[in-house]
Amino acid sequence: MPHFYPRDFATFIHDHLEGRPICPDWQERYADTRPESIPGLTQLEHLISTCYQASLMREEERPVRFRLILRDPASFPPDQGPPDGFHRIVFASPRPFDENELRRLSPTVDFYRSLIGVAPDPDGTLRIWGLVQSGPRWVQTVHGGGKSFNPLPSVPVLYVTGPGRISACIGLTIIATLKGGEIACPSLDVFDSPWLPESFNNERAELLALHEAARRREGNEWAPLDPHFVRTIGQHVVRRIVGIIRNSHHGGTILFVPPERVADFMADNRYVNFSYTFVEEEPRQRFRTILVDIMNALCTVFGRAGVRDREVGWNDYVASDDPRLSLLDEKLFELAHLVASLTAVDGAVVMTRRFEILGFGAEISGKLEKVRCVRRALDLEGTRTEPEHTEGVGTRHRSAYRLCNELRDAIAIVVSQDGRVRFVKWREGYVTYWDQVATSILDF
Structure with missing residues (x-):
């Protein structure tokens, strides 16, 4: 069986976002989940490939794990914060979007509480603009908790959870996971x-x-x-x-x-x-x-x-x-x-x-x-x-x-x-x- 890599995964995700799902029941199950905007294939491939490279690295012997959200900082109200909102904090100078920067930032973003904010600048180049504090309530809710929480917006979110392991989501709705060179869709609930x-x-x-x-x-x-x-x-x-x-x-x-x-x-x-x-x-x-x-x-x-x-x-x-x-x-x-x-x-x-x-x-x-x-x-x-x-x-x-x-x-x-x-x-x-x-x- 052939192995899949970032370019294959990006194409797979892009097809889903464009309404051409390869997992047969995805479109029906997530008919109400539509992204605010769909990134181009080239941009999506750059996003996934960079995260993939970062996942293979270590920061002072710690594995690289993080969540990343593709959204402009202006889309987050500046006066909100957890548990009922998002606290976005913008860098004075945007950082380059590359695997080394993601590696350095990964220890500062608690996986269950924070995300790295990424958006294209006017010429289309992806930049890391800052951090988004979400709070951990979403974890309890996913596990069956009874706490209300502010859901992530319907934009691309990537979860890097281990070497070569990336999950692509729209908000909290998972599309697919790349793991061990295989692409897996969500199973039946x-x-x-x-x-x-x-x-x-x-x-x-x-x-x-x-x-x-x-x-x-x-x-x-x-x-x-x-x-x-x-x-x-x-x-x-x-x-x-x-x-x-x-x-x-x-x-x-x-x-x-x-x-x-x-x-x-x-x-x-x-x-x-x-x-x-x-x-x-x-x-x-x-x-x-x-x-x-x-x-x-x-x-x-x-x-x-x-x-x-x-x-x-x-x-x-x-x-x-x-x-x-x-x-x-x-x-x-x-x-x-x-x-x-x-x-x-x-x-x-x-x-x-x-x-x-x-x-x-x-x-x-x-x-x-x-x-x-x-x-x-x-x-x-x-x-x-x-x-x-x-x-x-x-x-x-x-x-x-x-x-x-x-x-x-x-x-x-x-x-x-x-x-x-x-x-x-x-x-x-x-x-x-x-x-x-x-x-x-x-x-x-």
Whole structure:
């Protein structure tokens, strides 16, 4: 297979920006993402090639990592700053745009907080005009956080994350990544699928019933709740857990099992052998407690503010600066960290679909039937698949395949040490897997 280099990558990105996407579903998935302007191919190649050369260098033995934004400094209001704006600070004299300047600047721009500002001067020559402080909230949001933040403008942004590794984005929307001489497009976002939220329908109904019971006790003075809020916040919990595991680089497996199977799993069973289990009490079910508290608090806060004529939901939650909601969101974030940390022990973390943490260090039984062939999903619903033998994957994946083959109402999330994420489920007669965000901002 031929290798790709900056010129190939620039052509690939330019074709996408001009409406000729090579990744077949890119245009449909990102139809609302349009750049403010499209740089010419020559300019884009210069931009990418220079960043590529800088990525191969080191600054005092430190790897060169940075974010870069292609936008004129006048486009940033001079009186703003994080967390609700961008603090742009302009050099008295623009610096040359070359790999040595990028290398020297890289230690000064914290990857998660700052960007290097680049724009063409009147004759079209690219210059480094200064720095842009964005703040780190975008990272928590990408990982499923509940903090509002000022999104990057719809302009080209490059992420240099390692030698020869560059991701091209429009704002926070990734187009593709150049890594190891290969160009990779974003994979399917499983959270957009119908099958995943449908698997949790009963558990969401239970949460809504608990919320409605609390509403009746409080005299119905609350704002009405958007029923989709439960689904959204549940997805963000899982995103947080997965994002934290990926950033740890040790990998891990999360198993979601139906609540009605708790007794089976907590006794001697043919599926898993636990190293550690938890006592059945409220702390084991803390996710459920906090989710209901968040639903109740959201409706209380907006009800007291006089909101009665519309449902409140995720956007209201993210935008709110109410201290009670902020505290609950922090509690949720800490719980996500707890679950992610449990994956550091060999074996799986086992949870119910109510997000009840049963135990960790769970070794999936080797006595379960081996799975020699699985199906790789080519679309969100898994209606289009292709067969794949299991010889090429590690023990963690093969054990998840065995479990889902035997326990067909389970869902496994397998995170590799290199950051790849795979959702596994019995689907339409086969063990099926979906690669999730195999190349995205989460990779950073």
